[in-house]
Amino acid sequence: MISRFGLLTRNPKLSPEEFDRHWRISHGPLAAKFPGLRAYYQHLVVNKEQFGIDHARGSWNLDGFSELHFDNIDDMMSAVSSPAFSGALQDEVDFLQDVHLVACEKHVVVPLNLGNGPFVKRMTLLKRLPEVSVEQFRREWLNVHASWVRQWPNVLGYVQNVVVDRYHGKRTISASYEEVPIDGIVEFWFRDKQEAAALYASDIVAQTQKHALVFLDEITPYFVETRQIV
Template sequence: MISRFGLVKRKTGLDDEAFLSHWRGTHGPLAARLPGLRSYYQHRIEDARQFGVDHPRGGWDLDGFSELQFDSVGAMKAAIASPEFAPTVEDVAKFLGEIRLVVCEKNVVVPLALGDGPFVKRMSILRRHPHVSPADFRREWQERHAEFVRHWPNVLGYTQNLVIDRYSAMAETAAYEAVPVDGIVEFWFRSKDDVAALFKSDLVARTQEHAHSFIAEITTYFVETVQIA
């Protein structure tokens, strides 16, 4: 399973209500028609504060993340080569001022178990240190770092999305410098209070000490997620 994430910023002059209405009501149904699409989520940013982590924040200024899931990279490329893709490209200019995209391999570390209670979702953008190779980043994140997080209490779910390709526009591949993202984190917790308490613990302090060895920037967001397809 792969995810194609859009890192989106609304068009200048468009307020949050109009942006959200167009994204969910107009653009969502267009993208949902793509052949081979397994799932489609829109993650609206509701809190852009740097929360919990002590890493520097990246230069991202976003309003949301789109997420289109496909069985494979080949299935995704077939979708963006299809006739159904063109209307989504034309529509982007009507409500987005900027979009960058990353294609990711999903790695579920803590399977999602929300139960019946309330929950919050936090997403983070990761950038590796310049001296850390992509292969070393992958190993440190998916092996040692993941093992740390498996032992955290009060985590309802944790998924790592490793970037394997980048786009500076809807269908134009880009160099790393144009879209400097190495991973996207998805965390689920019962509440922000649980997050705050957890990130004050010694266990998380040890995890973050390890994170500093290979991650240069972490940009955190709390999001509201809606499934479109």
């Protein structure tokens, strides 16, 4: 499966509430018509603090993440080449200032288990160190780092989305790394911020973050509220 994430910056003429309303009511139904679409989520950014993380934050200033699932890259490309896509593309002008896109492989490290209680979700952009190759990044994040995260207590879910392609402007032509300098997106669920604060004060997370220094240049987290459209 391929997850296509849109990194969204709202039109500055719109308030956050107006952006959210347009995205949900107007744009969502248009994108939901894409052929081959398996699932569609909208992740609204509600907080941009660098909570619990000592790493440098990137320059990204996002208002939302779209997430569309396709069986494979070919199906994703067919969708963005379809007549249904043209309507959604035209609609972007009304509420977005810019869109960067990444196609990702999804790797579940801690299966999602929300139970019946409340929860909060954080999504985080990762950028590797300049001297770290793509292969080394994958090895450190998918193998070593994931093994650390599996030891964390009270984690409701942890998913790694590894970037395999990038787009900006043209939706069917790959963009350069310089245009979209992201290597991964984390999805992380926990019960509440108080429990997360205790987690980030623990020794196991301190050791995990120490390992992050080996391969990560920037860590840019966002708290989000998620709704499923499809």
